[in-house]
Amino acid sequence: MNRLCLPLSLNEAETLLLDDIVQRSTPIHRGGIVYEEGEPFTNLYALRSGALKGYRHCSNGNIQITDFVLPGEVFGLDGVSSGKHQCSVQALETASVCALPFDLLQQLGRTLPILQTHLMEAVSGCVQAKMEHLCLVTQYSAYERIKALILNLSKRYASLGQSALHFRLPMSRADIGCHLGMTIETVSRCLSRLREEQVITLDNREIRILKPEALRSTARPANKP
Amino acid sequence: MNRLCLPLSLNEAETLLLDDIVQRSTPIHRGGIVYEEGEPFTNLYALRSGALKGYRHCSNGNIQITDFVLPGEVFGLDGVSSGKHQCSVQALETASVCALPFDLLQQLGRTLPILQTHLMEAVSGCVQAKMEHLCLVTQYSAYERIKALILNLSKRYASLGQSALHFRLPMSRADIGCHLGMTIETVSRCLSRLREEQVITLDNREIRILKPEALRSTARPANKP
DNA sequence: CGGACGATTGACGATGATCAAAGTAAGTGG
DNA sequence: CCACTTACTTTGATCATCGTCAATCGTCCG
Structure with missing residues (x-):
């Protein structure tokens, strides 16, 4: 697993462990869907190349783009809590994505506490970003x-x-x-x-x-x- | 613990267990602070009476009110992930608050899986609400x-x-x-x-x-x- | 080559911010 | 209990921002 995929400071042995569970996907073309709102949450993802947008249907049926994903960034955290994805993610241009099965990640997290920590930080950073965005948009x-x-x-x-x-x-x-x-x-x-x-x-x-x-x-x- | 505090469907024995860990606080008067941004996250809270506002200092120093809390509602979930509160919470009028030490809650969660589930649902509902709010404000x-x-x-x-x-x-x-x-x-x-x-x-x-x-x-x- | 899509620009109007003033409620101290 | 201060609310007038409608142009495809 490339260091681009998860910006963790792991030693080689740990990296190899993580490497085992990564699944590389075939390239997704412009307009292609990585996952959709409501789908069961099974994977975290890391973007290797290309660009994505995350969006959501609001209660009125309107679409709201919640975020853009750039290479090297992890996404798919929406849905950790509910077990279902709350957003959809679509490719803006041809993209290559790594899937990280969440149950395996959690298993691995027991032996690699730093992974847990990073995961938590990611969730928290995600929430923080959303609030900053709210502030930006309202003010x-x-x-x-x-x-x-x-x-x-x-x-x-x-x-x-x-x-x-x-x-x-x-x-x-x-x-x-x-x-x-x-x-x-x-x-x-x-x-x-x-x-x-x-x-x-x-x-x-x-x-x-x-x-x-x-x-x-x-x-x-x-x-x- | 009053059923107002946590809307869980527990049997009596379970309710008694939960009751043990609840700490009631003295009333908080108008303008009083429950917790502030940056403080370590140790408790969840339930509002028994009164009303609260949750707010945040944005990167520019501006204040953004993220939510209002009404009696019977649980709050304090900001900070579950990072371990620090991301918002401050202040009383809009005289309020009475229950504190639920989070470590005890988690301990209890091991014997009461439904508690875990409810907690997860609360987090997820909270995120969903934030996104609906974003949609409301932008559109x-x-x-x-x-x-x-x-x-x-x-x-x-x-x-x-x-x-x-x-x-x-x-x-x-x-x-x-x-x-x-x-x-x-x-x-x-x-x-x-x-x-x-x-x-x-x-x-x-x-x-x-x-x-x-x-x-x-x-x-x-x-x-x- | 042509059609579809995306982007730019202009004109106009509606929404909402700003400035200002006055009225109302609430709390304080005598 | 009342006078007084302070905070909150309402309303009006004006102006800037941004959305709407429309036309044009460029780019990317088939």
């Missing part, structure tokens, strides 16, 4: 939200060892809008504004960050402090 | 959000055996605004509109629902379906 303007998303992606690409300043947006404007709670037109306008202000250059989905510091939102949120 | 107009909140409170009061159509809002307009992502003025205006439309009557915080069916948002969300 910031569309422009600030876009800046935050770009910054977020930038940080995550950087932590994958890729360029923090030059990458390709794997998702459409519609996906961004659905994630941040705004229309595609507003997404497009905000991106154009960032381009005009020479904070970024943008060629379709190819983005280059010119002024990283301008993305760190020093601006106060829409609501009062 | 609905201020007016719809207010309707949803009233309906939500109504249902919860009903499930406590209180009137679903006549109750007192324990929180200020500012709290509502902070929870739903809008200003106090907009909150007030939406409430006034509901009054004009004779969906509710409202005397300060005393609310009476005249047309419950009008609260069930048949209206499509702000964004496209």
Whole structure:
């Protein structure tokens, strides 16, 4: 199992143990589904390459994109508690995914306590991220939200060892809008504004960050402090 | 332990077991803190009377009210994963709280599997609620959000055996605004509109629902379906 | 080559934030 | 018990933001 798959600090023996339970899947093409809302929760997953979006049908039937998954990230934690997945996950572009059967992971967790810890941290980080996202969406303007998303992606690409300043947006404007709670037109306008202000250059989905510091939102949120 | 505290279907013997570990606290007055963000997670809590708000400091220092707690509800689940509370909880009015030491709960869970199950369901329900809330905030107009909140409170009061159509809002307009992502003025205006439309009557915080069916948002969300 | 999809841009209007003011409730101290 | 302060709420006027509608353009496919 590649270190890309789970960012754990394991020794070689431990890595081999973990390696045993990893199942590699055939590549999933654009639009392909990894799992769907309501399916029984059996695996955690790690994304090896490509990009995914997690989304959910709200009570009204609307779709809400809850998160984007980049290579090296673990996903599928929705459903640990209920035993059923609460979200669906779909490929934004051709993707390769590792499946980690959860019961085996838990078994392994008994001999490798660090695995348990990492798992817990992952769940907790996931919840925390959701709350930060809620805050972003309720308290910031569309422009600030876009800046935050770009910054977020930038940080995550950087932590994958890729360029923090030059990458390709794997998702459409519609996906961004659905994630941040705004229309595609507003997404497009905000991106154009960032381009005009020479904070970024943008060629379709190819983005280059010119002024990283301008993305760190020093601006106060829409609501009062 | 009162059945109000944990809505579990336990037999008498089991109830007695659980009763042993419950710690009742002295009443907490308006503005009092149950626990704060960052504190180590040691207890689950059940609210016996009064009302609470859960809130969080976002990365920008802003406050986001994540939820309101009504009597009979369990809270404190934030922090199960990380071991530290991710939210703070404060009393909106004089409140009485039961503390359930988590380690004892887990111990008890080994002999009472149903307790484990209920706990898991609680966590999962909590996550689900957060996602519904995200959906509400990103996709609905201020007016719809207010309707949803009233309906939500109504249902919860009903499930406590209180009137679903006549109750007192324990929180200020500012709290509502902070929870739903809008200003106090907009909150007030939406409430006034509901009054004009004779969906509710409202005397300060005393609310009476005249047309419950009008609260069930048949209206499509702000964004496209 | 043409059709479908995605993205951009403009014009317009509705929603909701902001600023301001006044009214109401609640708590405090005499 | 009342005067007074403070906090909370309501309402109005104005303005910015963002959604809607519409047209155009570019890109990716078959």
